[in-house]
Amino acid sequence: MKLPTLDIGSLKIKYPIVLGAMGVGVTRSGLAAAVTNAGGLGVMSGVNLGFDELDFMDNTLEANLRALRNEIRKAKEMTKGGAIGINFMVAMNMYAEHVREAVKEGIDFIVSGAGIPSELPALVKGSSTKIAPIISSSKGARLIAKLWDRNHNIAPDAVVLEGVKAGGHLGFSKDDIINENYDIFKTISEIKFILKPYEEKYQKKIPLIVAGGIYSGEDIANVLKAGGDGVQMATRFVATEECDAHERYKQAYIDAVKDDVKIIISPVGLPGRAVQNPFLKKVNAHNPPKIKKCVNCLKTCDIKTTPFCISQALVNAVSGNIDEGLIFSGENVYKVKEMSTVPEIFKDLLTELEKL
């Protein structure tokens, strides 16, 4: 099978493979640039990007915005001006400030989920930045397409559909996640149908990018055959030399077996998928680590009631303090068997696809 390009308006991506943003700090400029250089679209996570800045705990917004500028500049340098995206969760505090700063730095693509990105079109207005919501169902696609049409007179430049096998936060109930009748291919055709009138009205194609459990060339082919225009992959790219996480984080992926994959309820207010470890066991035993200091990162989190500090837990994990950290992962983490590189993964995927 020959892969089509992924065209997000004027952004022409050679292969329809988008890097799924992974926060905190797992997808920064290193991994995003490597995916863009390999012919895909590299997307960084914009959540607490300044976690390793010296003033992060006291001056969180300034530290995050400074790191945001630096990471975009680095990614642009490493790709010689190639296309780079960034993901901001709607549930983040200071969402608008982050979006505006990224636009000022010339970011090419902004993806937003974990809430309804109702104001995103207004925040990027007048720029060439392309925008895409992340949704988990056809209902979500209908809602956002209608909202952006009515309030902003635009249609999304792309839509990311994230299914139940994804890593990190999931837009499903715990019951939905274990529902064996869930069929992402059915949702793909429903969403294509919903987007059609908006494509006609705004005279543009709205590519549908499908995420969650996409691991092999065959998975990519199945999405394309079902009408998807591209895929978003995260878990597969973690155990790579270019990934921005600590080596121990990557090793945790390589060591994970199927039974290690657990669902937790995160302070964001959504279920999340992660690898079993001493931290998760403590949380589940209602004995989470004490919160050192709140940096007020989430609109949906209250320090008085939250079961644990997700920022602290994710920063611990990405920095190598694995046993005290939250290791988010997709359902297919157990398929990761060894360290690799981004070009090697692209080569394997393309070889597999050619044989199909």
Ligand SMILES: Cc1cc2nc3c(=O)[nH]c(=O)nc-3n(C[C@H](O)[C@H](O)[C@H](O)COP(=O)(O)O)c2cc1C
């Ligand atoms: C470690 C990790 C962190 C993630 N963090 C985010 C995030 O900050 N924002 C977001 O929208 N999605 C996040 N995701 C979801 C991914 O971007 C992606 O859509 C999903 O994991 C795709 O499924 P896959 O991992 O099976 O390829 C995360 C996923 C992982 C594995």
